[in-house]
Structures are given as C-alpha cells and as structure tokens.
Amino acid sequence: MKHQVTSIPRAATNDEPAVTPEWVLASKYEELTGVTRETVxxxxxxxxxxxxxxxxxxxxRIYVNIKAADQWIKDHLTKQHRPA
Known part of the structure; x- marks a missing residue:
C-alpha cells in the first residue's frame, strides 16, 4: 500500500505581521517612516x-499611533496646498 503525500499548510513566511498594530514604538515608527524618535x-x-x-x-517608552499620525500628516498637507 502506497502512502499518499499530503501538503501541510504553512503560515505565511513573509515579515509582515498577521495583524497590523495601531500603536508602535517610536523606534519602529522611525524604521517605517524615517521620522526619528527625537522628532516624535x-x-x-x-x-x-x-x-x-x-x-x-x-x-x-514612547509609542506612536500610526493611523492618527498619518491623519495628522494628511490634515497638514491639505492646509499647505490651499490656493491663496
């Protein structure tokens, strides 16, 4: 009797987290955006x-809310581009 080869489902092997966090350490925020911890x-x-x-x-420890920080940037972009 031959054994049947079955494939075992594997977890994703990329470096992306399964859940996107809302809050990250300032050091991780710097890694993601280039905005330094000192600037934060x-x-x-x-x-x-x-x-x-x-x-x-x-x-x-300093944490940054990614969504709120992005929204802050968006709010400031729209203010800068308004016609005079």
Missing part, C-alpha cells in the same frame, strides 16, 4: 502631537 519627542513636547491621540508614553 519634540512634537509631543511642543503639543503638536497630543498625548493619547498621536503619541503615548507607557512605562517610559
């Missing part, structure tokens, strides 16, 4: 990015 800190300090909206500090 300065935007928070200056009140440009609000605590709990675009940025959060948890256990002395």
């Amino acid at each position: 800190k300065q935007r928070k300090k200056a009140g440009v990015w609000r605590e709990g909206a675009q940025v959060a500090v948890v256990h002395r």
Whole structure:
C-alpha cells in the first residue's frame, strides 16, 4: 500500500505581521517612516502631537499611533496646498 503525500499548510513566511498594530514604538515608527524618535519627542513636547491621540508614553517608552499620525500628516498637507 502506497502512502499518499499530503501538503501541510504553512503560515505565511513573509515579515509582515498577521495583524497590523495601531500603536508602535517610536523606534519602529522611525524604521517605517524615517521620522526619528527625537522628532516624535519634540512634537509631543511642543503639543503638536497630543498625548493619547498621536503619541503615548507607557512605562517610559514612547509609542506612536500610526493611523492618527498619518491623519495628522494628511490634515497638514491639505492646509499647505490651499490656493491663496
């Protein structure tokens, strides 16, 4: 009797996470966008990015809300391109 070869389903092998996180560490945000951790800190300090909206500090680690940060950028792009 011959054995039948079966294929075993494998998990995706790419580096993309199965779930896209809403909040990432500032270091990961820098890796994704090029915006440095220091820039994130300065935007928070200056009140440009609000605590709990675009940025959060948890256990002395800085997190960025990707969706809120993207929306902030979109809002500022539309302001810059308005005709005078």
